[in-house]
Amino acid sequence: MQARHNVKEGDASALFSTVINPDIPSxxxxxxxxxxxxxxxxxxxxxxxxxxxxxxxxxxxxxxxxxxxxxxxxxxxxxxxxxxxxxxxxxxxxxxxxxxxxxxxxxxxxxxxxxxxxxxxxxxxxxxxxxxxxxxxxxxxxxxxxxxxxxxxxxxxxxxxxxxxxxxxxxxxxxxxxxxxxxxxxxxxxxxxxxxxxxxxxxxxxxxxxxxxRITADQLYAPIRTRKVEVNTPVEDWAVWADKQGISYLTLREFNPWIRAKSLPNKTGKTYTIEIPVADDMLRSTRKQQVYNHKWIVE
Known part of the structure; x- marks a missing residue:
């Protein structure tokens, strides 16, 4: 620590990054x-x-x-x-x-x-x-x-x-x-x-x-298109249901975080809309990159 105290003022940049206070508008x-x-x-x-x-x-x-x-x-x-x-x-x-x-x-x-x-x-x-x-x-x-x-x-x-x-x-x-x-x-x-x-x-x-x-367009999280499937009956096992839709249980829960258990009694026959992601949008190599606000990125 003594050596740090002896650093000359002009050499401070060798130890510390420049810290800039944000401008506050009037x-x-x-x-x-x-x-x-x-x-x-x-x-x-x-x-x-x-x-x-x-x-x-x-x-x-x-x-x-x-x-x-x-x-x-x-x-x-x-x-x-x-x-x-x-x-x-x-x-x-x-x-x-x-x-x-x-x-x-x-x-x-x-x-x-x-x-x-x-x-x-x-x-x-x-x-x-x-x-x-x-x-x-x-x-x-x-x-x-x-x-x-x-x-x-x-x-x-x-x-x-x-x-x-x-x-x-x-x-x-x-x-x-x-x-x-x-x-x-x-x-x-x-x-x-x-x-x-x-x-x-x-x-x-x-x-x-x-x-x-400094964010580039490909670093933004792109919207992912989904197809919607309606469910108005009980679901005994969401993992089985997801498999029949061609997706994993993980993907089902990620895109429908409101599902909170592995089953759905649904005794009232309520209609729920399940979102299933479009396969192409799940790969960075095939998804379409979209930028909602170009002020967010460097171009």
Whole structure:
């Protein structure tokens, strides 16, 4: 360690990589609202999250690569339901766009619903089927939650805070602190930071190259086409069913993560749609590479 202390200032580059602080804009737009960052506290809260997220390379990089697969599925659902596209960044910070994500708090899927909230917003959640893991159905449920919260609060920052802390908590704090916006609330550290993590993810994903990310088109996770098979009867053994469809049980579960057991009683005769990947798309040599957003890559 003594030798390191004796290194001359001009030789520091021999030991350390250059560390660049991300640029913080003077204002930014989110979900149709302009956020003025002239306020010192707002500026520094965004600086904290943007600095942290920009240098959390692994998770941020995975989120960008996964976005190429999931944004084409999820953004049309937000649009159809009248939810601003910027709210997709909630899923990014909740799960890093991992549809099989599961938290210690028992939150699951891209949108990290806990069981009770998932059921409240129309998702089937039991030992055989858990639609919190269904990307499209969970996104539609998230839209219902977000629109309900917007009707209550009237601004998206409070909606986002409620997604982390729950509507009851945010409503209580808004009333108690005589405030109309979650930006002005004194909250626990996690929820206070949550809104700015959302803004930081938006800034990075809108222009990853500005934050040092260098991704080529073939490194993005390409969308995989599927054919759909409807099932409205019990399934005694999903592995046997998958084999008859010409796929492995592993592939069945990977493309239908909402299946949670090796069988499906289905006593009510409900119709479930199973997705089976197109064989050509399962090989890098034969798949068609698609780039959803060319700002994500170097060309």
């Amino acid at each position: 204002k930014l737009d989110f979900a149709g609202q302009t956020i003025n960052l002239d306020r010192v506290d707002l500026y520094e809260r965004l600086d904290r999250e943007l600095t942290s997220m920009a240098y959390t390379h692994g998770n941020t990089l995975l989120t960008i690569k996964r976005a190429n697969r999931y944004f084409p599925k999820l953004l049309p659902i937000l649009k159809k339901n009248g939810v601003p596209e910027d709210l997709i960044y909630l899923a990014c910070i909740e799960s890093t766009l991992n549809p099989r994500a599961y938290s210690p708090a028992k939150a699951a899927g891209l949108w990290q619903f806990i069981p009770s909230t998932g059921k409240e917003y129309g998702l089937e959640v039991n030992e055989y089927v858990d639609e919190r893991y269904h990307p499209e159905k969970a996104t539609r449920a998230a839209c219902r939650y977000l629109k309900n919260a917007l009707a209550k609060y009237g601004n998206w920052e409070s909606v986002a805070a409620s997604y982390n802390a729950g509507m009851a908590r945010i409503s209580k704090e808004l009333e108690a602190q005589k405030s109309k916006s979650a930006y002005d609330l004194y909250l626990n550290d996690e929820t206070s930071r949550y809104i700015f993590r959302l803004l930081a993810m938006k800034l990075i994903m809108e222009n990853p190259k500005a934050f040092g990310y």
